[in-house]
Amino acid sequence: MSTALLIEQLLNGLQLGVMLFLMAAGLTLIFGVMGLINLAHGSLYMIGAFACAVVASLTGSFWLGLIASLAAAAAAGAIMEVVVIRRLYDRDHLDQVLATFALILIFSEGSRWVFGSFPLYLDIPPVLQGAVSLPGGGQYQLYRLAIIAVGIAVALGLYLLISRTRLGMRIRAGESDREMIAALGIDIQTLYTIVFALGAALAGLAGALVGALQSVQVGMGEPVLILAFVVIVIGGIGSIKGALIGAILVGLIDTMGRFLLPKTLALILPAAQAGMVGGALASMLIYIVMALILAFRPRGLFAA
Amino acid sequence: MIARETIINTILALLLLAVPLIAMAVGEPFYITLSTRVAILALAAVGLNIALGLGGLVSFGHAAFFGIGGYAAGILATHAFNAEPMLFGVEGTTSMPWIWLVALTVCGLVALPIGAISLRTSGVYFIMITLAFAQMIYYFAISWPAYGGEDGLSLSVRNSFPLINTAKPLPFFLICYALLLLAMSLFALIRGSRFGAALQTARQNDTRLAAVGIAPFNIRLIAFIISAMVTGLAGALFADLNRFASPSMLSWHMSGELIVLIILGGKGRLFGPLAGAMLYVLFEYTLGGITERWQFFLGLILLGVVLFARGGLLGLLAGKARHG
Numbered sequence: 108m109s110t111a112l113l114i115e116q117l118l119n120g121l122q123l124g125v126m127l128f129l130m131a132a133g134l135t136l137i138f139g140v141m142g143l144i145n146l147a148h149g150s151l152y153m154i155g156a157f158a159c160a161v162v163a164s165l166t167g168s169f170w171l172g173l174i175a176s177l178a179a180a181a182a183a184g185a186i187m188e189v190v191v192i193r194r195l196y197d198r199d200h201l202d203q204v205l206a207t208f209a210l211i212l213i214f215s216e217g218s219r220w221v222f223g224s225f226p227l228y229l230d231i232p233p234v235l236q237g238a239v240s241l242p243g244g245g246q247y248q249l250y251r252l253a254i255i256a257v258g259i260a261v262a263l264g265l266y267l268l269i270s271r272t273r274l275g276m277r278i279r280a281g282e283s284d285r286e287m288i289a290a291l292g293i294d295i296q297t298l299y300t301i302v303f304a305l306g307a308a309l310a311g312l313a314g315a316l317v318g319a320l321q322s323v324q325v326g327m328g329e330p331v332l333i334l335a336f337v338v339i340v341i342g343g344i345g346s347i348k349g350a351l352i353g354a355i356l357v358g359l360i361d362t363m364g365r366f367l368l369p370k371t372l373a374l375i376l377p378a379a380q381a382g383m384v385g386g387a388l389a390s391m392l393i394y395i396v397m398a399l400i401l402a403f404r405p406r407g408l409f410a411a
Numbered sequence: 412m413i414a415r416e417t418i419i420n421t422i423l424a425l426l427l428l429a430v431p432l433i434a435m436a437v438g439e440p441f442y443i444t445l446s447t448r449v450a451i452l453a454l455a456a457v458g459l460n461i462a463l464g465l466g467g468l469v470s471f472g473h474a475a476f477f478g479i480g481g482y483a484a485g486i487l488a489t490h491a492f493n494a495e496p497m498l499f500g501v502e503g504t505t506s507m508p509w510i511w512l513v514a515l516t517v518c519g520l521v522a523l524p525i526g527a528i529s530l531r532t533s534g535v536y537f538i539m540i541t542l543a544f545a546q547m548i549y550y551f552a553i554s555w556p557a558y559g560g561e562d563g564l565s566l567s568v569r570n571s572f573p574l575i576n577t578a579k580p581l582p583f584f585l586i587c588y589a590l591l592l593l594a595m596s597l598f599a600l601i602r603g604s605r606f607g608a609a610l611q612t613a614r615q616n617d618t619r620l621a622a623v624g625i626a627p628f629n630i631r632l633i634a635f636i637i638s639a640m641v642t643g644l645a646g647a648l649f650a651d652l653n654r655f656a657s658p659s660m661l662s663w664h665m666s667g668e669l670i671v672l673i674i675l676g677g678k679g680r681l682f683g684p685l686a687g688a689m690l691y692v693l694f695e696y697t698l699g700g701i702t703e704r705w706q707f708f709l710g711l712i713l714l715g716v717v718l719f720a721r722g723g724l725l726g727l728l729a730g731k732a733r734h735g
Binding site: 212397 | 440463469471531532533535536538539540542543544546547548551553554556557600664667670671674678704706707709710711713714717718721
């Protein structure tokens with residue numbers, strides 16, 4: 108095993124982590140401020156990817172597609188909030204789970220209606236095509252590095268937004284006491300819609316960015332959604348810092364587990380068996396880690 | 412005077428029995444299969460209803476137990492068919508009672524650690540951690556090639572039951588129907604027992620329960636295990652119905668559907684799961700006949716039920732549930 112390969116896998120893990128952060132940040136923000144569990148967050152991710160693929164293929168520009176993905180996901184999020192989600196804030200979690208599960212069915216089947224069952228493809232923009240060389244002699248896709256950079260920029264931007272701006276102050280106030288900030292004359296309904304649209308836009312951005320790496324298809328949001336749940340459960344629901352650390356942790360553990368476990372087991376087991384056991388174990392690894400963390404810290408690492 | 416809910420419940424139970432009998436008489440065996448599907452899904456949801464309806468434990472991972480039950484049937488039957496012993500030289504079997512016993516035992520044993528860890532949390536954490544455990548088992552099933560991996564596991568013939576020809580649709584339906592009635596009796600028994608009273612108190616006010624000297628954790632854990640076992644039994648029957656143990660039985664969509672069944676019918680009610688399963692299969696069959704995209708409309712209906720008709724079908728027909 109060479110260092111280059113190891114670095115490549117570490118970067119892959121980081122890229123997955125950063126992408127999960129974009130999803131988890133929105134989920135955790137929505138839960139923190141509105142106390143709502145949103146299963147349909149994966150659908151917003153899918154909407155972002157589809158919007159980007161469609162606009163990019165119509166105009167030929169990935170960047171216009173990216174803007175479209177942000178706009179489409181934010182708009183879908185805002186509409187969803189106004190039409191459905193708003194009625195769920197006072198309901199118990201069971202109702203929220205069911206209503207957003209219903210939204211998944213509607214969005215998934217709806218987009219299958221519009222776009223068909225065949226996947227769409229999205230090309231990496233020319234500027235970001237190609238690879239950079241890594242220390243140790245390996246090559247790494249420039250685009251994946253760009254995703255990592257975008258993720259870090261978003262994390263920083265989100266930190267500044269929440270800690271330094273008036274909107275951020277209102278979001279924090281909403282997290283600690285919603286009746287109080289409503290009493291202070293702040294339009295809490297609009298605030299909720301903005302927070303929801305912001306979370307949706309981040310999910311849409313994640314979908315568009317990943318859409319260029321994988322194919323864009325119905326149901327692409329669901330595996331990511333569940334990973335994002337694992338992330339926010341590990342990090343502590345409602346905590347953006349927890350979401351960032353949880354996302355990086357999950358990204359690295361998942362990628363490195365798939366890479367290292369079969370190799371490690373090959374030292375003690377015959378090769379074919381090691382591959383099988385290692386592969387099965389690696390796919391369960393993050394859930395095992397999550398169970399361990401929750402067994403000791405039932406409210407996650409950075410409980411709000 | 413007999414309560415309206417009792418009358419409706421009796422009608423539902425008789426209706427489920429009548430459809431296959433009539434179908435048999437007029438030679439439409441397809442409706443027997445459809446009714447069997449209703450009975451099995453209702454059985455799975457009765458299991459979940461013990462945790463969700465009585466205990467307020469929103470498990471979003473009951474597909475794990477449904478699937479484990481299915482795979483128990485599939486794995487035992489495969490080994491018996493190939494005449495090769497399993498781990499520790501245990502022989503496979505195609506006898507339903509043995510398969511049920513194994514499904515119940517394994518689900519109970521798996522539910523113990525999952526429940527013990529998950530029940531340390533509550534609310535959203537509980538929902539997500541049960542979901543994550545189910546995903547863990549799902550990914551294990553699709554990445555473990557020995558029993559079919561992503562392709563699932565076919566059963567070459569339906570498993571057997573002493574003295575009954577299970578290959579015919581009607582006898583198999585009657586087995587499932589009998590088990591459903593048995594499970595509903597268990598649900599009623601639990602609800603009326605001291606244990607059930609403690610479980611419902613744990614849902615409503617666990618501090619008060621602890622104050623009278625009963626540990627809510629233990630009560631919830633036992634309920635979770637019983638609930639998992641009943642759902643696992645349904646899984647074993649489901650694999651026998653389709654002659655196929657599929658990884659999709661373990662998927663999180665399945666967990667969602669089980670919750671949907673309960674909510675469509677009416678949460679925490681004895682006949683809620685049955686009413687929900689009947690409605691669900693009816694939607695699946697009628698809407699599915701009109702359009703391939705029937706789940707789109709299912710989503711709309713579900714959204715409507717959650718937002719505007721919180722008591723489900725039974726709530727609509729029989730008024731508010733008497734047990735809060």
